[in-house]
Amino acid sequence: MYGKTVLDVGCNSGYHLWRMVGAGARLAVGIDPMALFLCQFEMVRKLLGGDQRAHLLPLGIEALPKLNAFDVVFSMGVLYHRRSPLDHLYQLKDQLVSGGQLVLETLVIEGDLHQALLPQDRYAQMRNVYFIPSVPTMISWLERCGFKEVKMVDISPTTNDEQRTTAWSSEQSLADFLNPDDPTKTVEGYPAPLRALFTARK
Numbered sequence: 213m214y215g216k217t218v219l220d221v222g223c224n225s226g227y228h229l230w231r232m233v234g235a236g237a238r239l240a241v242g243i244d245p246m247a248l249f250l251c252q253f254e255m256v257r258k259l260l261g262g263d264q265r266a267h268l269l270p271l272g273i274e275a276l277p278k279l280n281a282f283d284v285v286f287s288m289g290v291l292y293h294r295r296s297p298l299d300h301l302y303q304l305k306d307q308l309v310s311g312g313q314l315v316l317e318t319l320v321i322e323g324d325l326h327q328a329l330l331p332q333d334r335y336a337q338m339r340n341v342y343f344i345p346s347v348p349t350m351i352s353w354l355e356r357c358g359f360k361e362v363k364m365v366d367i368s369p370t371t372n373d374e375q376r377t378t379a380w381s382s383e384q385s386l387a388d389f390l391n392p393d394d395p396t397k398t399v400e401g402y403p404a405p406l407r408a409l410f411t412a413r414k
């Protein structure tokens with residue numbers, strides 16, 4: 213991360229941008245189409261004394277031209293919200309310099325090559341969830357889009373310790389979205405959330 217130019221796609225309020233700056237990034241740019249997150253980000257920047265090493269643009273990934281400019285591109289928790297996951301992967305690739313690194317985090321299911329879950333409606337009460345691939349399927353999508361050195365570096369079930377209600381959060385969290393009689397399933401009957409982290413090179 214040290215000295216790198218980084219793009220965080222779907223950066224939300226920009227929390228990870230500040231962590232990237234803290235890890236030595238030269239410049240951390242985030243994009244997220246929700247205007248509220250820009251306000252939250254700029255509030256934190258003000259509290260930090262106006263630090264200019266991180267910036268948030270209120271844009272969706274589809275609004276970016278092919279910049280071919282970033283050493284590292286992050287996409288965390290975005291792929292399954294995109295109706296066309298392969299287009300998302302190409303859009304991420306278009307932002308990287310040649311040889312640049314993609315860090316992609318997504319929901320996955322257990323399963324074989326070519327398997328992916330397309331929920332009929334909500335998934336764990338989340339709206340706008342489209343394709344949730346198995347790990348071999350995710351690797352094959354990345355390779356199909358021309359990424360090299362594709363690796364899965366972590367896979368973890370989401371726990372109630374990680375996603376829980378707090379005084380600062382909404383009133384419901386993961387525990388409310390799992391089947392009370394079988395927490396290996398969501399309330400809709402799908403496999404409970406399992407998340408994986410992949411790295412790949414352009």
Ligand SMILES: C[S@@+](CC[C@H](N)C(=O)[O-])C[C@H]1O[C@@H](n2cnc3c(N)ncnc32)[C@H](O)[C@@H]1O
Pocket residue numbers: 221222223224225243244245246271272273274287288289290293
């Ligand atoms: C599940 S959140 C993940 C937030 C953050 N990346 C994280 O890991 O904590 C998904 C984020 O993607 C953003 N998003 C949705 N559509 C997007 C798009 N077309 N381009 C970029 N970001 C998008 C949402 O506004 C939201 O902040």
